[in-house]
Amino acid sequence: MQAVKNRNSSINSIVESVFDKDAANFWLQKFNPLWSFNQALGKIINKDQTAVDTVSLTIQTNKKFKLGEAGQHHPVIVTVNGRCFERTYSLTQLDVDHVLLTVKRVDQGIVSNWLIEKAQLGDVIEFGQPYGDMLLPQPSSPLLLLAAGSGITPMYSLIKAALKSNVSTPIQLMYWMKHEADAAFKAELEMLAEKHANLKVQLFHTQSEHPDSRLNESYLNQVSNLENTTVYACGPSGFVSTAEQVFKSAQSFKSEAFSLSHLASDDVGFINVTLTKSHKTVAIPKGQSILVGLEQQNIQPTHGCRMGICNKCACNKAQGSTKNLVNGATNTEPGHLLKICVNSAQSDLTIDL
Structure with missing residues (x-):
């Protein structure tokens, strides 16, 4: 058996050494834009406006695509004006051949603006390998999810995966956005909370007519059993840094910051x-x-x-x-x-x- 494996490996090495993968991909994609010798590709088949400045793209993937676990991120590679750009997004699995990519506009963001304004049905994008360790806790423990802005996307994926796997431990989502219209997945999150007794969803609007406060220590009063709870936070770095301080007594805390806030600093020179x-x-x-x-x-x-x-x-x-x-x-x-x-x-x- 080992001899067969060695021979197959040698044959593959010879084929790869004389076979131009880029040329192969070029000709394969003349027949089908998702065919590739080595690339994880996806084709946009639906595009929905899910909130102000936010779209959700339904993407059909090819056989080279390997979806990460709920909560992980994928590099997303697009070509804009002849240049390749890579950005990172959290994906949600719809079925074995389709994923959901939700994108919020970033000021002067080349990729987010292209995906929201320019991307069309039929456009093909490339994916890199998934990464990140903000996964469903094993063994299960109460889960507190803190999201600000587009930080909701990995949390949405985690909630869907947890409910699908029949996790019965408490899941609490606290989600901050500027206005109610900025809330992505609002209707579905509220529907899931009505259907599943272990899911609690709280939405906070910081710039509404009667604004909610930003994340601070007062929100500790809305969380029980914190010392046995796993806390995940995703949002701008200032939000994540505050969350780490407020919930420092949690059993476990993990975070991901998708943009850098300006820290107070006198750094010059x-x-x-x-x-x-x-x-x-x-x-x-x-x-x-x-x-x-x-x-x-x-x-x-x-x-x-x-x-x-x-x-x-x-x-x-x-x-x-x-x-x-x-x-x-x-x-x-x-x-x-x-x-x-x-x-x-x-x-x-x-x-x-």
């Missing part, structure tokens, strides 16, 4: 960053992410989500001090794994890039 593999030293602004600073110097490090989740931009920090732009934590230790998309340089820095 420039920092020298030495790139050991590139043999370069460049000066970047002190208060912004290292990734953005390097890009402004026409250096293009490998990156993916730009949220500190996928680890594609992570590299070793040989020397220097950095600040996490999500929670404000500083690190001065050498030999530290550094996510350059969510950290700024606080001193002259040496990193292995």
